[in-house]
Amino acid sequence: MARLSVNIGSLQLKNPVLTASGTFGYGEEFADFVDLSRLGGFVVKGTTLHSREGNDYPRMAETPSGMLNAVGLQNKGVGYFIDNIYPRIKDCGSEIIVNVSGASPADYVAVAERLAPLQGIRAIELNISCPNVKQGGMAFGTTCAGAASVVSAVRRAWEKTLIVKLSPNVTDIVEIARAAEDEGADSVSLINTLMGMAVDVERRRPMLSTITGGLSGPAVRPVAVRMVWQVAKAVKIPVIGLGGITCGRDALEFLMAGATAVQIGTANFLDPAATMRVIDEIEDYCTRHKISDIREIIGII
Amino acid sequence: MKICTDFRLTESRHLSPVYGLLTLQSEKPLPEIHAGQFAQVRADGSKTTFLRRPISICSADPETRTIRLLIRRAGDGTAALLDTPVGHLINIMLPLGRPFDIPATDSATDRPLLIGGGVGVAPLLFLGREMRQAGLNPEFLIGARSASDLLLLDEFKALGDVNITTDDGSLGHRGVVTAHPRLQRPVSHIFCCGPAPMMKAVAAAAAKLGASCQVSLENMMACGIGACLCCVEKTVRGNVCVCTEGPVFNINQLTWLD
Numbered sequence: 001m002a003r004l005s006v007n008i009g010s011l012q013l014k015n016p017v018l019t020a021s022g023t024f025g026y027g028e029e030f031a032d033f034v035d036l037s038r039l040g041g042f043v044v045k046g047t048t049l050h051s052r053e054g055n056d057y058p059r060m061a062e063t064p065s066g067m068l069n070a071v072g073l074q075n076k077g078v079g080y081f082i083d084n085i086y087p088r089i090k091d092c093g094s095e096i097i098v099n100v101s102g103a104s105p106a107d108y109v110a111v112a113e114r115l116a117p118l119q120g121i122r123a124i125e126l127n128i129s130c131p132n133v134k135q136g137g138m139a140f141g142t143t144c145a146g147a148a149s150v151v152s153a154v155r156r157a158w159e160k161t162l163i164v165k166l167s168p169n170v171t172d173i174v175e176i177a178r179a180a181e182d183e184g185a186d187s188v189s190l191i192n193t194l195m196g197m198a199v200d201v202e203r204r205r206p207m208l209s210t211i212t213g214g215l216s217g218p219a220v221r222p223v224a225v226r227m228v229w230q231v232a233k234a235v236k237i238p239v240i241g242l243g244g245i246t247c248g249r250d251a252l253e254f255l256m257a258g259a260t261a262v263q264i265g266t267a268n269f270l271d272p273a274a275t276m277r278v279i280d281e282i283e284d285y286c287t288r289h290k291i292s293d294i295r296e297i298i299g300i301i
Numbered sequence: 302m303k304i305c306t307d308f309r310l311t312e313s314r315h316l317s318p319v320y321g322l323l324t325l326q327s328e329k330p331l332p333e334i335h336a337g338q339f340a341q342v343r344a345d346g347s348k349t350t351f352l353r354r355p356i357s358i359c360s361a362d363p364e365t366r367t368i369r370l371l372i373r374r375a376g377d378g379t380a381a382l383l384d385t386p387v388g389h390l391i392n393i394m395l396p397l398g399r400p401f402d403i404p405a406t407d408s409a410t411d412r413p414l415l416i417g418g419g420v421g422v423a424p425l426l427f428l429g430r431e432m433r434q435a436g437l438n439p440e441f442l443i444g445a446r447s448a449s450d451l452l453l454l455d456e457f458k459a460l461g462d463v464n465i466t467t468d469d470g471s472l473g474h475r476g477v478v479t480a481h482p483r484l485q486r487p488v489s490h491i492f493c494c495g496p497a498p499m500m501k502a503v504a505a506a507a508a509k510l511g512a513s514c515q516v517s518l519e520n521m522m523a524c525g526i527g528a529c530l531c532c533v534e535k536t537v538r539g540n541v542c543v544c545t546e547g548p549v550f551n552i553n554q555l556t557w558l559d
Contacts, residue, residue: 022529023524029545030528032304033305054530054533054540057540058520058521060531062352063351065351067351067523069529071531268524268528269525270353272305272524
């Protein structure tokens with residue numbers, strides 16, 4: 001069997017398969033379908049300093065080979081996570097990465113400081129790319145200065161592995177990735193959702209309460225693979241690739257394009273055991289192609 | 302315990318141009334399933350359908366490992382399910398969500414009233430059967446556009462008295478369910494599943510009668526297991542997922558009557 005282990009910052013993942021924030025709850029929702037301990041890790045739902053109700057319904061629209069969402073970071077806040085959710089999941093046998101969001105650099109720092117004492121949380125992913133919130137979110141991820149302000153502030157408060165999740169809704173994602181790297185990020189993950197919109201023509205209304213939302217699913221995959229390839233060529237830190245991965249073949253596309261690890265997102269909605277299948281299929285591929293270490297094929301393009 | 306597995310389509314009954322009833326047999330043993338819970342059904346036959354379709358479970362028989370799903374031809378996904386040839390496999394995740402809460406007792410003068418319309422009658426048939434097994438005597442009030450849209454009436458009649466309304470007066474009382482005389486008389490427990498305007502009208506009628514009222518919502522969903530947070534409904538506790546906190550809600554948890 002091939003060695004699948006990869007490193008992201010100081011994290012050693014048993015395999016390169018993670019889940020994408022907001023698509024896998026807190027892991028436990030999938031316990032009937034997934035052996036959580038087999039995952040390289042999972043990224044929990046976007047967490048903010050205070051609880052958020054999110055946007056009004058409707059928040060979702062099905063689109064060709066994908067979906068739009070406008071959830072708007074609904075969560076019960078970092079305190080609730082620490083007191084109620086973390087104790088239930090901390091011994092799941094897999095790396096737990098907390099996705100952190102905020103309306104100001106100080107918010108991100110405050111959440112990171114609250115999470116820092118938790119031994120079972122060895123990495124956070126900064127969400128500077130959410131298209132569905134009015135304040136903060138993507139605003140920080142669309143300029144180099146915005147990204148730098150959040151990353152540098154959090155870097156001072158967080159010693160463990162720091163991943164920065166990038167928005168594809170920019171002119172040049174490479175610039176933003178470089179800004180994150182320059183401020184000390186250990187890794188960048190990309191892509192967050194692409195801003196999109198759908199209209200219900202019968203009712204002459206937008207499909208989402210927020211009018212626009214974030215597109216995910218296989219529809220975005222070629223865009224994501226291209227951006228991962230561009231960023232991986234430009235930065236020295238490991239890149240985590242995501243966007244429409246549904247199977248092992250899709251994940252391998254990202255790995256060959258330069259991703260050290262991948263995240264499975266929307267596919268969890270279609271097949272709750274998608275992550276297990278992706279791991280199995282990567283293993284099968286390695287066996288068929290006589291690959292002894294997954295790192296042999298990372299970034300070969 | 303939830304399962305996600307292939308079911309073999311063993312029977313596909315055409316009920317009307319719009320409705321069909323699928324009988325499906327699981328490859329795995331069925332977990333415990335109760336009335337009000339739903340299934341997430343993959344529509345592999347439709348190229349334009351990306352997400353699973355949440356469908357209320359109409360009946361479940363653990364001995365034969367079969368379930369029945371009542372499906373309305375609403376779009377490409379449901380059409381593909383209804384057009385699936387018998388013998389083919391359909392991938393289904395179930396049981397999802399919280400079931401109806403069944404009252405402990407009833408009496409000859411105070412029977413639970415199950416009110417449904419359209420495809421919303423599916424969980425009520427299951428609920429009626431569970432109530433009979435629990436020793437209760439449910440009564441039904443079913444609304445439809447026309448007599449030909451009334452589904453599975455024989456099965457309802459086998460479980461209890463059935464009151465009917467149709468928009469065109471072709472069977473039962475003409476008009477909507479809330480105009481039926483049955484809702485002029487006292488009742489303690491109402492269970493409702495149907496189109497949202499109907500459920501809202503029934504909830505308002507229940508409040509006037511002082512009856513408890515449970516409704517089953519069908520908000521648009523992606524995951525069905527509380528991960529995506531797309532199907533939320535506003536409640537007295539804030540936004541909650543219909544797929545995990547519902548689909549059945551006591552009306553006193555919702556903000557409809559505020």
